[in-house]
Amino acid sequence: MLNLQIKDLAAVDGINGGNVKRNFLGHLCWYTIYDVKVTRDEMIKKFAEAGMPAKYLPNPISAVDAFRRATAELEENRLPSHDKFVNYLVREVVCDKNVVIRHLIKEVVDAKNVRLEYSKVAEIIFRREDESIKIIDYGANGKVANLESLYKEYRNSYNGQHIRRIVRTVLADMNPAAARPSGGVYFIPLQYEEGLFALEKLVKLLQGEFFTMPVIDQEKSRDMLYQKFKEQIRENIKQMADILKAGASKNETVKIINESKKMFEQIREYEELLNRDLNDLKTEVEILKDQIVSLRSINMI
Known part of the structure; x- marks a missing residue:
């Protein structure tokens, strides 16, 4: 159940009889996946029915x-x-x-x-x-x-673990921000709405639960998302820096380089979406990149 703070983000269609037109920043979403069995043919059919891009189809069953x-x-x-x-x-x-x-x-x-x-x-x-x-x-x-x-x-069948992996992969491509410290509830920017609704339909077709709730474009919502996004990026930066300090392998370092590039894009997107200055986060990502360059210069990777 959403706590009160998260509920404050959500749109409530109750002002003046619900006739007020609202602008939205995006949607909150949360889901539950059950351990069902789905054949590959059934999975392909459900993807088509939900309007999900085929690139997210899991690999053929090994x-x-x-x-x-x-x-x-x-x-x-x-x-x-x-x-x-x-x-x-x-x-x-x-x-x-x-x-x-x-x-x-x-x-x-x-x-x-x-x-x-x-x-x-x-x-x-x-x-x-x-x-x-x-x-x-x-x-x-x-x-x-x-x-x-x-x-x-x-x-001959996929299970709940495969479905969870699909959901995580799709959401990761939507630049989500964790709305709760423990995870489980995510904010998805409005530009990904069509894909989010397709994912919602897919999960329901696969006998799971998936909920979305629009987030009103108001100062309170922007402030909270600004705070949550900064917390998430800083935690990601810390985890990557810790891996580098511990002596990252070549594969781990390549992954961190790619993730740092993706973080820059996320920061730009949320800067524009929330109309907030996130230069401090950009600086922290640059420091992370400097660590990678330093490791390369002393032939540690």
Whole structure:
């Protein structure tokens, strides 16, 4: 539920009987994704129905990803067994160009979580060549009985995790500002309204929940979004600077360079949208860039 401060941003159509024309800065949005199963054909159809660009379609389902998702379902924790507890753990022990091998481990612990037993009860082998799996049961007590059918199901369907990834990717391209410190509610500038509504429709078609609420263009809204946006950018800058100080890898540094360029564009966009001076943020991004240049000059990347 939105707190009172966030509610103050939202448009309320109640002045003079709702006949006042409002200008809006954008929309707040929040969503819930459930763990549904969707085939690729169904996903393509839902994208078309929602009017979502095909570039956001997830990649075709990978057999090895389906294998890992299916075997991950075997994990269970703290199953009571007399005065003890049983955990079932999945451990990947081999991953090469030919096979992926995972072990199902049975772990028995006491009430204080002290390990009493640790044994392999099944071995599951994925063959890359023909995308088949082989199950060797060493005494898994029926745990692996339905694994092959589960693998086939996952081989042909996306799940909630894939849908969440789609939503995060789409929203990231809309220059969102987190409206709450804990996340979960985002402000999306008005220029992305069409794409936001398409995303809302897609999530609902995929049996999820997605809500949007217009934000009135008023001084109070601008002030709050200005504050939230600055907090978000400064937190991002801090995280990137910390990675650089810790000795960023080449890939991490390239990612930071790209993110810093994107931040500059975000700052310009919000400067214009909110009619606020954000030169202090630009300076902080420049300092981050100077750190990258310094690292390059001493051959650390």
